[in-house]
Amino acid sequence: MRRCLPSGVRFVGVADNAATGDENGQEFEDLLLMLKETRGFDFTGYKPTTLTRRIKRRMDALELRTVEEYRDFLELEPEEFARLFDSLLINVTSFFRDPPAWRALKETVLPELLAAKDPSRPIRVWSAGCATGEEAYTLAILLAEELGADEFRDRVKIYATDLDEDALHQARTGSYTERQVAEVPEELRRTYFEPAGPRYAFRRDLRRQVIFGRNDLTHDAPISRVDLLVARNTLMYFNAETQTGVIRRFHFALSNPGYLFLGKAEMLLNHGDRFEPLDLRKRLFRKIPSVPPSGFPYKAWDEGATPRLTTSKLEQAALNAGSVAQIAVDFEGRLAVVNARAEMLFNLRPRDLGRPFQDLEVSYRPVELRSVIERVKKDGRAVELHDIVWHRAAGSEPSVYDLQAVPLFAQPGEMAGVAISFSDVTHYRRLRDELEHSNQELERAYEELQSLNEELETTNEELQSTNEELETTNEELQSTNEELETMNEELQSTNDELQEINDALRIRSEELDSANSFLGSVLRSLGSAAVVVDRDLRVQVWNKGSEELWGMRAEETQGRELLSLDIGLPLAELEPPLRMLLAETSLNGTGVAVDAVNRRGRSVRLTVEFNLLRDEEGQVRGVIIIMDHLTGEDN
Secondary structure (H helix, E strand, O other): OOOOOOOOOOOOOOOHHHOOHHHHHHHHHHHHHHHHHHHOOOOOOEOHHHHHHHHHHHHHHHOOOOHHHHHHHHHHOOHHHHHHHHHHOOOOOOOOOOHHHHHHHHHHHHHHHHHHOOOOOOEEEEEEOOOOOHHHHHHHHHHHHHHOHHHHHHHEEEEEEEOOHHHHHHHHHOEEOOOOOOOOOHHHHHHHEEEEOOEEEEOHHHHOOEEEEEOOOOOOOOOOOEEEEEEOOOHHHEOHHHHHHHHHHHHHHEEEEEEEEEOOOOOOOOOOOOEEEEEOOOOEEEEOOOOOOOOOOOOOOOOOOOOOOOOOHHHHHHHHHOOOEEEEEEOOOEEEEEOHHHHHHHOOOHHHOOOEHHHOHHHOOOOOOHHHHHHHHHHOOOEEEEEEEEOOOOOOOOEEEEEEEEEEEEEOOEEEEEEEEEEEOHHHHHHHHHHHHHHHHHHHHHHHHHHHHHHHHHHHHHHHHHHHHHHHHHHHHHHHHHHHHHHHHHHHHHHHHHHHHHHHHHHHHHHHHHHHHHHHHHHHHOOOEEEEEEOOOEEEEEOHHHHHHHOOOHHHHOOOEHHHOOOOOOHHHHHHHHHHHHOOOOOOOEEEEEEEEOOOOOEEEEEEEEEEEEOOOOOEEEEEEEEEEOOOOOO
8 A cells, every 4th residue: 555656756745854855855756766666666646744754764763864875775775675664554453443433333334234235145345454454353253243153154255455565474374462462352352363372363264264465555456346345544644636546446346335444534525426424433434326427318399389479568578577688580580579688788779670680789799699590590409508708898897698599489390580598697607606616615624624634643643653662662671671680580599509608618618717726736736746748748737846846837838749848857768658658558657767957957866657648438648747856855
């Protein structure tokens, strides 16, 4: 239902600062021509203000200032065509949209339609501009409720058409979200929809009766022999000329009787010859059958009524009393009769009676009468002339006359002359002109009202579309918020787990500190030099006694090999027993006596005892070395 300007058609009504003036108008025209040539969409019949507003909306979304920039963007980004068409082809619809109107259709139109329809004949319905199919399926629900599912499958065909292929693809699936079917009453939803995951699918057995297809209302042939045609809020996007063409197609498409269901903004004010309102407030109309023009043959003169040609005073008085100027010319072409009004009007005198008519001014003013008289004589039938304008004097108001010339018969078949009457219709002509002018003004007012109403409805449609977009955005934000909330809960759970681990580590650390403190206490209580090495003979523990004996702090020895320490202990003598003990080839508690030099440089005799260091599983982890003075010398 959306089409573009052909070559040579100017695009006017450009909105706001995005498109003003001839230059920008030409840019819009070029853009629309490109849409037609590259994509096959012709928007000729659409209101330019609506097109301008929708294109401007896309330009604002892309932050483009000129139409030329937008056209270049379209050439570089073909995906933008789909977004532009979605913006231009406003697919705002829903199930049972405007419930009072659908209720009126069900209670008023459907019973009348079914009562007039032969039960053996199919019922054909056309949903023009069906968008994503909600209204087509709404029609299916109403008809199935009226006929029953079995008769619906046998008799009904619903043809649903639109210009938007993407919308038709959605309509063919017959699947809708919970929000889309929210307007369907719960009982009808359970009867006519089947759950399909999180969506609702229209019943497959009834779905086959709804046929979707692409149709351009402005160019393609209409579907014929339709009993009910639904085109709600479709006409309002077209200009007046295109609307007239589409309505003519609708009239052709409908059967007799046929019913038309329009949207709130569409009133058919100027198409009363094609449709009569059933319920104007609900926009329900019935087709008026076309009546072929009939001829009105001229009614011949009643040959039995033979006028009596007389010049009696009574007859002359009757002529003079008439409100119409009358003259009569005999068969030889002489002026035979003149009434008083004709004498005054055409400045005739009694002496003019009997003169040749062609010599008188009245024969050619205000209109050429000689040819008219000859035609009456030749055909024997009356001749009428209308709206003869006569300026009787310079600067005066013109007068308007209707003329009638009729043959006069002395007896059947014998023409005696021609009577000519002049009716002054100046006043009626003035009234008619005023009436025509008033009608034109009224029609223009109706058209402006219709245009304003359609503009308002279009704006309402756009607002509804924007509202639906906002609802979608709100749903997306809601979904994002839910995801963030979920992530927050997950982070909270992770934080709780980390807190538990931290508590456990703290407890273990406290236990370790206690164990280390206890071990330190043990080592300090030994009063001797004690050293703990691992299996690689690297120092793990160096107690206070070792510091006093050898003069090295614990941090200086931590992690270093015992055999590499520069102390006064003969470490080479200690290595063999250490290796043997680690290899478990000697007994635990092995000891040796050695001579050593303490930190003060004094010689001392020490006993060095080795014990294995085992873990809880009994695995050897190192050796505990205890060094005591043998001779009782202090350091």
